[in-house]
Amino acid sequence: MTNSFNSIKCKDITWEGRADCLHCLIRRHDVLATVDVAQHEELLRPIIQYKYCRKNNLYNQGDEATDLFIVRNGMLKLEETLKDGTARIVRLIHRGGIAGIETLLDQNQSYEQSAIAVHETEVCKIPFRVFHNLMNIVPEFIDAIMKQWQQQLEASENVLINFSTGPLKQRLARIMLMLVEESYKQGNTEINMLQIEDIAALTGVTKESVSRVLAEFKRSQLLIKISPHRFDFDKEGLREIADS
Amino acid sequence: MTNSFNSIKCKDITWEGRADCLHCLIRRHDVLATVDVAQHEELLRPIIQYKYCRKNNLYNQGDEATDLFIVRNGMLKLEETLKDGTARIVRLIHRGGIAGIETLLDQNQSYEQSAIAVHETEVCKIPFRVFHNLMNIVPEFIDAIMKQWQQQLEASENVLINFSTGPLKQRLARIMLMLVEESYKQGNTEINMLQIEDIAALTGVTKESVSRVLAEFKRSQLLIKISPHRFDFDKEGLREIADS
DNA sequence: CGAATCTTTGAATCCTCTCAAGTCTTGTGG
């Protein structure tokens, strides 16, 4: 299953039509796995599928919240812009993850971070009230939501512990290994490289520092450029640095 | 309401008897606010109240999970020990917060971090199954749990954004301001200082670096030592550094 | 092709770490 759509030119946001939950192959990965979609077809009708290309915003910090987004494939960043203008990624959202979960609480009427695609990413856009209805109707759905909340918590802890602690070399090796795992999941044999600035926002350092360390990785053949954004890698070598 | 028990010598864990939820003055601050305690007295009977003195562990990373803990007052750290032996605090738990929330998911039978008192801290120890029963019986309780999950998420984001990003001076000023707010809540006019090593684990730097910057704060009168662990502070000065 | 954006590299500065020693505080047992 290589991502055929990676080769297609991609810049914007594409409307991919009403979601077909009944025949959705990846539903088992997300919270809707707990829902009998045939039974609730009516309720699920407003769900729309979109494709967001690299760098497109799903929503911005502070925007009024109307929808949640489930990631079908690709990767999102949840990013907070700090007072001094720099950005900090608080967590990454992978397949099955939800962007905007904080808006499920009644008191939150707006998004707390910006959600932006870091790779080409397909999502299902689900109106807020559909989620609320499902929570009222399907008991198992609540369990799935709690599980999702815990996963988001772990995703943030991951950024803190693995990407924001220790020498930069180590942190970047860990990020590369995360990208390796991600590429396996997508059926690729090469890394889909993040932008330098995203890596900087993930580690809390400057983009120059990131660039320097990655240059070192390339010189020592830990990363080998295949094409723009595409890299082959030395997993063992990266692992060694990550665990050092 | 100054903490009278701060003056009493305190080293260990004290059993304070069965919790009296019915007359509990701080219940409105936590998830049990949604529960009619008179109606569910039977179910709540196993709840025990404890006092943990500074540095005592409620549980350790990997321990089999049997109970959750609600903080009545004081402060806990949730700490992860990394491969190289250093510790990283992933979040702090204040009044009304829950330690061990991750164990509410069926698949988690053990705690993911260690929970340790950083100040003298009173907690209610609640068996796991009591929580589960309440979730089944009281619909509003589930809402409160979700809210709590979101608060834990925000507590982790706070460590990442405010305590692990930017120059160390700035981060330490922010931690001091957090302690200022904490002291207000407890009705004190002085900071209850964290241990240097805890501050280091919160910021991801060495204890020597923390000590040096705090020494600078003391020299410039941003912090003024009153007694061991107790400091007067210059809130405006700290604010200025925190926002610089 | 040209403009805008993203990435790389250099050199000087600043910050943080390491290792080491010394001081202060706290807890324990005589």
Place this chain on the structure above:
DNA sequence: CCACAAGACTTGAGAGGATTCAAAGATTCG
């Protein structure tokens, strides 16, 4: 209650790492 031991905190000096500012290459988009 005091003395000693253990733990916590401070300080110094040198090395190593990250930042800043600036400029030059790449890449992408129109």
